[in-house]
Amino acid sequence: LPTSVGFIGLGIMGRPMATNLARKLPPGAKIHVHDVVATATEQLYTAFPDMVVRCANAKEVTEKSDIIITMLPEGAHVKSVYLDAETGVLAALSSPAAAESTPKLFIDSSTIDTASHLHVKAQLQAHSPTSLFYDAPVSGGVLGAENGTVAFFLGCSASDPNVPRLASLLQTMGGQVIPCGGPSLGLAAKLSNNYLSGIITIACAEAMDMGMRAGIDPHVLASVFAAGTAQNRICDTFNPVPGVCPKAPSSNNYQGGFRVQLMRKDIGLAVDMARRVGARNILGATGLGIYAAASDAADCRDLDSRVVYRYLGGRED
Ligand code: NAD
Numbered sequence: 001l002p003t004s005v006g007f008i009g010l011g012i013m014g015r016p017m018a019t020n021l022a023r024k025l026p027p028g029a030k031i032h033v034h035d036v037v038a039t040a041t042e043q044l045y046t047a048f049p050d051m052v053v054r055c056a057n058a059k060e061v062t063e064k065s066d067i068i069i070t071m072l073p074e075g076a077h078v079k080s081v082y083l084d085a086e087t088g089v090l091a092a093l094s095s096p097a098a099a100e101s102t103p104k105l106f107i108d109s110s111t112i113d114t115a116s117h118l119h120v121k122a123q124l125q126a127h128s129p130t131s132l133f134y135d136a137p138v139s140g141g142v143l144g145a146e147n148g149t150v151a152f153f154l155g156c157s158a159s160d161p162n163v164p165r166l167a168s169l170l171q172t173m174g175g176q177v178i179p180c181g182g183p184s185l186g187l188a189a190k191l192s193n194n195y196l197s198g199i200i201t202i203a204c205a206e207a208m209d210m211g212m213r214a215g216i217d218p219h220v221l222a223s224v225f226a227a228g229t230a231q232n233r234i235c236d237t238f239n240p241v242p243g244v245c246p247k248a249p250s251s252n253n254y255q256g257g258f259r260v261q262l263m264r265k266d267i268g269l270a271v272d273m274a275r276r277v278g279a280r281n282i283l284g285a286t287g288l289g290i291y292a293a294a295s296d297a298a299d300c301r302d303l304d305s306r307v308v309y310r311y312l313g314g315r316e317d
Contacts, residue, residue, distance in 0.1 A: 006065030075116030257304030
């Protein structure tokens with residue numbers, strides 16, 4: 001494992017991921033962190049004062065680290081962190097000192113559009129041909145980040161010589177690391193996954209409500225789906241109907257979990273990707289409309305994405 005790592009973006013996902021990383025790094029290792037919200041780095045610093053070094057910007061993180069992980073909201077944030085000429089990663093890579101230093105490895109775990117990723121990669125390689133830049137978005141939500149069980153979808157082929165090095169680092173924060181074939185394909189895989197999971201959620205919400213209104217107990221209905229051809233993880237583990245899965249966000253007034261606004265973002269990115277690659281995408285527009293409206297609804301906003309059950313008028317008694 002490396003002894004000098006950078007971590008930029010310590011939000012809902014980044015903070016627990018960086019915490020798990022800090023627990024596994026060897027003695028004497030340093031984590032250089034940065035977030036635009038200064039308080040975002042406080043918790044990690046307090047937990048690991050000897051290891052965590054708080055930095056003013058991405059440039060400083062890059063100068064001080066061999067491997068840099070980013071966990072940012074959207075493509076615009078990723079572009080700003082990497083490409084800002086004054087404070088960004090590029091500013092560090094463009095300095096005379098950078099030419100002397102060992103090549104840096106960058107891992108972006110944000111869920112963003114593939115075009116933004118490839119643009120940043122091209123810019124980095126133009127300034128620093130030896131630098132490596134991989135997309136490695138995650139799946140598994142906040143609980144997965146806290147428990148160190150997120151899956152990473154890696155934007156490279158399984159035969160990439162850096163896979164063992166990447167996997168050993170990423171496995172400090174998660175479980176499976178799946179190489180998806182090439183640059184930006186980790187993102188394409190993540191968007192395909194979230195498209196499927198978002199659409200299944202809507203179908204599950206509708207099917208549960210339909211069966212319950214017909215008179216079937218929700219627990220019985222969920223066990224029917226689990227035994228039948230409709231079996232799926234959303235229904236089994238994250239059932240959108242309150243009370244069916246006691247540990248699911250739906251049973252805790254949809255607190256925690258995967259925010260409905262993030263699902264809106266990801267379905268939107270998936271719909272754009274489908275258009276770009278020429279894939280038919282009939283359910284995308286409907287799904288996007290539902291998640292967009294739920295994101296704006298006062299009784300759903302900021303809650304777990306499975307709150308679409310409530311948005312669609314599902315019974316909660
Ligand atoms: P978040 O908004 O909680 O965290 C993002 C962090 O980045 C914030 O602390 C923010 O201050 C920081 N940031 C923004 N712009 C910055 C900049 N220019 N420089 C430095 N820091 C900056 O978001 P999150 O929930 O942690 O999600 C991060 C990414 O992971 C998103 O792309 C999201 O889609 C994806 N994701 C989230 C989940 C989830 O359940 N929350 C699950 C899987 C993937």
